[in-house]
Amino acid sequence: MDQTFHSYQPPGISLPEPIKDLERLSKNFYWCWHPEGVQLFRDLDSMLWDRVEQHPQKMLSDTSELLLWQNASDPDYLKKLRAFAEKFDAYIAGKPKIYEQVSPERPAAYFCAEYGVHTSLPIYSGGLGILAGDHLKSASDLNLPLVAIGLLYRYGYFRQDISHDGWQEEHYTNIFTYGLAIEPVIDANRERVTVMVHIRGREVYAQAWLAQIGRIPLYLLDTNIGQNAEVDRMITGHLYGGDTETRIVQEKVLGIGGVRLLRKLGVDPSVYHLNEGHAAFSTLELVHEYLEENPEQSFSDAVEAVRPKCVFTTHTPVAAGNDQFPPDDLFGCFSKEYIESLKLSENEFLALGRADLSNDKEYFGMTPLAIRMCRTSNGVSEKHGEVSRGLWQKMFPDLSDAGAVPISHITNGVHHPTWIAPSFQALFEKNIGDEWQKIARDKDRWPEAIWNLADDDIWKTHILLKNVLIAFIRERTRRKDTGTIDTINERTDTRDLFSPEALTIGFARRVAQYKRWNLIVSDMDRLLKMVNDKERPVQFVFAGKAHPQDNTAKKILQDLMRINHDSSWQDRAVFIEDYDQEVARYLVQGVDVWMNLPRRPMEASGTSGMKAAMNGVLNFSILDGWWIEGFNGENGFCIGTDHNEETDEATDAADAASLYETLENQIIPTFYKKDERGVPHDWVAMMKNAIASLTPQFTSDRMVNNYIREIYNAG
Numbered sequence: 001m002d003q004t005f006h007s008y009q010p011p012g013i014s015l016p017e018p019i020k021d022l023e024r025l026s027k028n029f030y031w032c033w034h035p036e037g038v039q040l041f042r043d044l045d046s047m048l049w050d051r052v053e054q055h056p057q058k059m060l061s062d063t064s065e066l067l068l069w070q071n072a073s074d075p076d077y078l079k080k081l082r083a084f085a086e087k088f089d090a091y092i093a094g095k096p097k098i099y100e101q102v103s104p105e106r107p108a109a110y111f112c113a114e115y116g117v118h119t120s121l122p123i124y125s126g127g128l129g130i131l132a133g134d135h136l137k138s139a140s141d142l143n144l145p146l147v148a149i150g151l152l153y154r155y156g157y158f159r160q161d162i163s164h165d166g167w168q169e170e171h172y173t174n175i176f177t178y179g180l181a182i183e184p185v186i187d188a189n190r191e192r193v194t195v196m197v198h199i200r201g202r203e204v205y206a207q208a209w210l211a212q213i214g215r216i217p218l219y220l221l222d223t224n225i226g227q228n229a230e231v232d233r234m235i236t237g238h239l240y241g242g243d244t245e246t247r248i249v250q251e252k253v254l255g256i257g258g259v260r261l262l263r264k265l266g267v268d269p270s271v272y273h274l275n276e277g278h279a280a281f282s283t284l285e286l287v288h289e290y291l292e293e294n295p296e297q298s299f300s301d302a303v304e305a306v307r308p309k310c311v312f313t314t315h316t317p318v319a320a321g322n323d324q325f326p327p328d329d330l331f332g333c334f335s336k337e338y339i340e341s342l343k344l345s346e347n348e349f350l351a352l353g354r355a356d357l358s359n360d361k362e363y364f365g366m367t368p369l370a371i372r373m374c375r376t377s378n379g380v381s382e383k384h385g386e387v388s389r390g391l392w393q394k395m396f397p398d399l400s401d402a403g404a405v406p407i408s409h410i411t412n413g414v415h416h417p418t419w420i421a422p423s424f425q426a427l428f429e430k431n432i433g434d435e436w437q438k439i440a441r442d443k444d445r446w447p448e449a450i451w452n453l454a455d456d457d458i459w460k461t462h463i464l465l466k467n468v469l470i471a472f473i474r475e476r477t478r479r480k481d482t483g484t485i486d487t488i489n490e491r492t493d494t495r496d497l498f499s500p501e502a503l504t505i506g507f508a509r510r511v512a513q514y515k516r517w518n519l520i521v522s523d524m525d526r527l528l529k530m531v532n533d534k535e536r537p538v539q540f541v542f543a544g545k546a547h548p549q550d551n552t553a554k555k556i557l558q559d560l561m562r563i564n565h566d567s568s569w570q571d572r573a574v575f576i577e578d579y580d581q582e583v584a585r586y587l588v589q590g591v592d593v594w595m596n597l598p599r600r601p602m603e604a605s606g607t608s609g610m611k612a613a614m615n616g617v618l619n620f621s622i623l624d625g626w627w628i629e630g631f632n633g634e635n636g637f638c639i640g641t642d643h644n645e646e647t648d649e650a651t652d653a654a655d656a657a658s659l660y661e662t663l664e665n666q667i668i669p670t671f672y673k674k675d676e677r678g679v680p681h682d683w684v685a686m687m688k689n690a691i692a693s694l695t696p697q698f699t700s701d702r703m704v705n706n707y708i709r710e711i712y713n714a715g
């Protein structure tokens, strides 16, 4: 076992006096959504920045003394540092706003099992975490009083390697390796703040850490402390690792421990936002708390008191995304006393997690629990709201019409300052002004500002980003050079790999069956014809992880990796390992087209396409999730129709045919139709349309504002 970080302190940093502010700045993630903040760390030593995977703490401890002093004596650097530190201080000094019921005294509490704030805090696996991170950044920018609760996974999520035969391998690293921008939470007596949760017949302690996301505190619970038994120390070991029991106990720490932590911190939320069912045990703890104070009352009295404060967001219609626990595992983790304290029998307890109350074989589901215990439930796109109403109608046997099921929707969004490339940000700032970030929220003012930009400027900026992506691809694949070319992520020579002239399509998705990776290569001859075309070639960049236990998905990945044709494929298709936020950034900013092929209606929302659109990358997607709302006929391309065929096979065939046709007849001709100076004006018009129409509609500022108005304050 690794050492206990019970008394962990960030590595001692001794910076030259003139650049001391860097230390303070590195401890709040505010820097990561401001290009000039990122630049301050990177400029210390740009090679090292890459090597330490953008960890500011590691940067400050590893930059050579000489470089530190060189920067400390560089007037330009100091000027930038001072300007950014002042901007940060002014931002932090801003008094929190009062949004009706949500006030500094009664903030919103946001619970989520993962957060993707920045690569240097690797406690997320994918879309859900990135969404939660973006929620916090927008809440901070909107100055919403909000407190976030999560878990600190000591080994995070797995890192992906692809072996010679194309098989995915997983490995984990201790996330403390690079130093983390988190602080231990200390009480008035300078003691570590801990909470206790009863698990498997023992008291388990979790210590709290604080990550500061702009103005938003993110508290993370961690059971890796000496007082705990060895197995309990590993409860917060791996994100989505381990068996059912591990999941239950993790979710107990998150939900029950999370509420207890809020109490220790003296926080009395006006609303508890359960982002995904993982946190739904928090509602039980609120009942438990209520009944301790009001022992004469019943479970249903308590629910009446608790329900008005709880709101729930469901994130997927895919079964595997909705936790379900067998009763035996559940009772192994919950004590009799706790269930009794809720004034419930074991059967009544189990019924809380059942969608169909007439089926006593049904497992305990976190989604039914949340829907039952919360005052509102919502899906994450209009379509997903509708699908969820159908999916959970069985919970409301009195309702004959699925439309009446009380599940609404708020469409997801992405934090535009985080995802728009610095070069585009600079272009916007120059032409639209310092207030461009605010104007980007405004669906009346923003489009006009974008249409006024010169085609040449948009195209030049895009080509710049495309070149950065290609350099990144070559670098990543060269690093992977193993002397064989068995798979498309191994290269002996990367100089000919990819061309900035060629139409570049990005496809980065979790590898899961419903994401239909296989559609792309379903007609290899037709595909290769496009790839091999001398005049108008197409190239593909792929990325994505398969769930460690999903061998079907790993096989899909392996099949793709092993396509080894006597053609240009090896030079024009590449797989980037270990898809994460940093890889996503290069991809969504640098490709020409962003493709998505989910089987309708499984894509609850999807967010990566929104990131792409804000950078003028054109979406090429199935009409599902957010794209049904976003697509206007001229801001990207759709694949297939809005409905499925009789069978999955027929739907797949129809969608594949549409995919190839749209590529051949629309995308390739429009992309390659350039003027004498090489600018494809029709294409650029679509890019402008995408940036203009989709940025205000899909920024997470809009999303968080919707939550404030329609959910947090609607109680």
Ligand SMILES: *Cc1c(COP(=O)(O)O)cnc(C)c1O
Binding pocket: 125, 126, 127, 128, 130, 508, 509, 510, 579, 580, 581, 582, 584, 585, 605, 606, 607, 608, 609, 611
């Ligand atoms: C945005 C993002 C996602 C979500 O992507 P979708 O496939 O659109 O749901 C997943 N992983 C990473 C690393 C991301 O940045």
